[in-house]
Amino acid sequence: MVEIIVVGAGLAGLAASIRACDNGANVSMISPDYSERSQSVMAMGGINAALNTKGEDDSPSQHFTDTMNGGCEINNEKAVKRLTDDAPQIINWLERMGTSFSRDANGNVDMRNFGGQKKKRTVYAESKTGKQIVSALVSACRKRESKGKIKRFVGYRFLSLIFTDEDECCGVNCIHEDTEEIKSFIGDAVIIATGGYNSVFGKILGSTQNDGFTTAKLFTQGVRLANLEMVQYHPTSVNTPQKRMLITEAARGEGGRLFVMKDGKPWYFMKDFYPELADLMPRDVVSRSIFKVSDGGKKDVFLDLTPLDEHTVKVKLDEVYEICQSYLNINPMETPIPIFPAVHYFMGGIQTDENHKTNIKGLYAAGECSCQYHGANRLGGNSLLGAVHGGWISAENAVLEKPTGNVLNNINDELESFKSHNPKDKPLSDTLSEISQIMNEAMGIYRNEDGLRAALDRLENLDTEVNAKYYDYLKVKLLVVLSKASILSALARKESRGAHQRLDYPESDDNYKKSICAMYEDGEIVIK
Structure with a gap:
């Protein structure tokens, strides 16, 4: 039996778990809290699909064009084509799962206008679309849980990937938020669905559960990130x-x-x-x-x-x-x-291809943590669509994985080393506030070279030795790495495009009509 590990229980994690289960796999779904408390429930507006029931001659090809134009043409074209082609099928699937969408006078799923789109194609459930979809998928997930096909592990935070001696991803280490118990999960493939890196910017519109730890840790373990400048x-x-x-x-x-x-x-x-x-x-x-x-x-x-x-x-x-x-x-x-x-929202994140594969064999990413669909700017209504679709596609491919190497894991040695260190008195909250202040000042709607370099210097000199539990102690250091990678990405894109606006480079430049990629090599951040 194929064993799939899903980290995250929002829409992308739910969709991936259900899809993997329905494709014959057993699933372990890991999250710090229940799905009902995920950021996905906060989505109000709707989910896009060219259903063409409004007499406007809409089509998936027009949805594709709007999405590419909205992303300023640095989206993954193959991925966007599949996303927009599959969108009507996703709405049908969500209805079968039990989602109750608003209806028009003719009994059709209702749709409304949303930004960056000339046609009505945003399907909604009043202003509680995210809640409705999550509720439906939670119910579908519980049916599979009752049959033992999906097992939930609530209260756990991701700590690190587990590899084989063939450099394949074969599992994850997680830590319980209350007890600090470390638990290792071994499987055939891992799907990451942990959302954006909200804590880098502090108290923003999204959930504080999406703290960026996972994306940052993956980066230091060799996973490529892309378009971190696109906020x-x-x-x-x-x-x-x-x-x-x-x-x-x-x-x-x-x-x-x-x-x-x-x-x-x-x-x-x-x-x-x-x-x-x-x-x-x-x-x-x-x-x-x-x-x-x-x-x-x-x-x-x-x-x-x-x-x-x-x-x-x-x-x-x-x-x-x-x-x-x-x-x-x-x-x-x-x-x-x-x-x-x-x-x-963070358009940038873990770089994935049209099959939601990362550069690490056996590792997939879906939802906001995955960078492929949105380019330099996400259209409203494409977030929920991208989350569900990403869950679908990652699961369909993950169930085909089978690692061949021997498992390597030394996580308990790391924890014992931490327990022997002498913590400083500096509060965790002070350092997190410093990070968010630096990032909000440097990575606002408009940026410039001087501000970005000043932020980089402040991050370089930031004292990250805090008095905190193991997870939070690691998080501070990792968020500094992720913040530096974001700023270096912004410095590397010497143009203005979409959400990235440089006062010193106010025009778009076709030389940058591409993704800016970040890698972590020998302890250094490399931007390409």
Whole structure:
């Protein structure tokens, strides 16, 4: 029997586990918490597929073109072609799994407009699309768990890959968050589905569970990363006492418009800047426009939902309404919402091919941690699609793996060495705050050489000896490595493209119409 190890229990991990199981494998699914607490449940807006039920003559080829254009042509073309071709089939599969999508007057799965796309192709479940899909896949997963085909290991964090003497990936070491028990999982292939590296930027829109440890550790173990400079700023977020919170792009898809006050009147600037798509331009364009009209955040920018009817705001955009009521104490039907861009998604990550294979035999990656679909900017609605599709494709290929070498593993020696060291008094939170401050200052919507090099110097001199548990002690050091690789990638891309905007190189350059790859060789970061 084939044994597949899936690290992560969000949408990509769930889809991979179900697909691998249905292809005859036994699955061990490892995660720090249950799927219901994954970042996937936070996705409000929808999932893209060219179903062509709106009389707009849509097609997968147009979805492909929009995705490539949105990614500024550095996406993996073969992967995007398969993604957009398979999208209608994925919607059908999700329905069979039990997902309850919103319906139009004809009983079809309903779709709405989303940024960077001229056709209605974003399938949704009011503003709880992520929750609906996760709930359906959790139910499907539990049916397979009851038959012993999928085994969950909750409370464990990834520590490291396990290799054979033939340099094949054959398992993972994990540590329990509470007991610090280290458990080794051995199998035929490993699928990584651990999301983006949120902790590098601190309290951003995503889940704190996605801390970047796994991506950083894989990097130091020889896994290639790509496009780390491509960090998406979502145009519309609001500030709350805890963190910034997302106002879904669906609010603009349903007719919401951005404005800033000018000469005493609202100026709906996106229509002036981009007459065709206006507020539904790709996210990188909208974020830059907000930054521009706000004078870098000095002036207030608002999202105006006041012209929308009550059903649209309270039903289709129910989570937006709840956020405004609960955290801002405003009624968005009466008062425009104060917004500003915030870090939301990482287009870069583990470099994978169209089959979701990494450069390490037996190792796959899917979901936000995998770099292939989105290029320099992700279209709204392609995240959920990419997560499910990545789970599908990685599982279909992983079940064909069979390592031939002997297992090598010395993880317990590393832990014993750690226990004998004398920790410093420096709190973990202080160092994590320093890292996020450095990265937010250097890797904002606009970057320049001086700022990037200054950040690199600060990271080089950062004291990473903290008083923390083994996992967190390692995490600080690994996040510094990942942060340095991101900055070096930004320095290497001497142009402006998508989410990467250089004030000192304001134009796109076809010499950089490619991925920037990062490798870790002999303890040094190498950028190519």
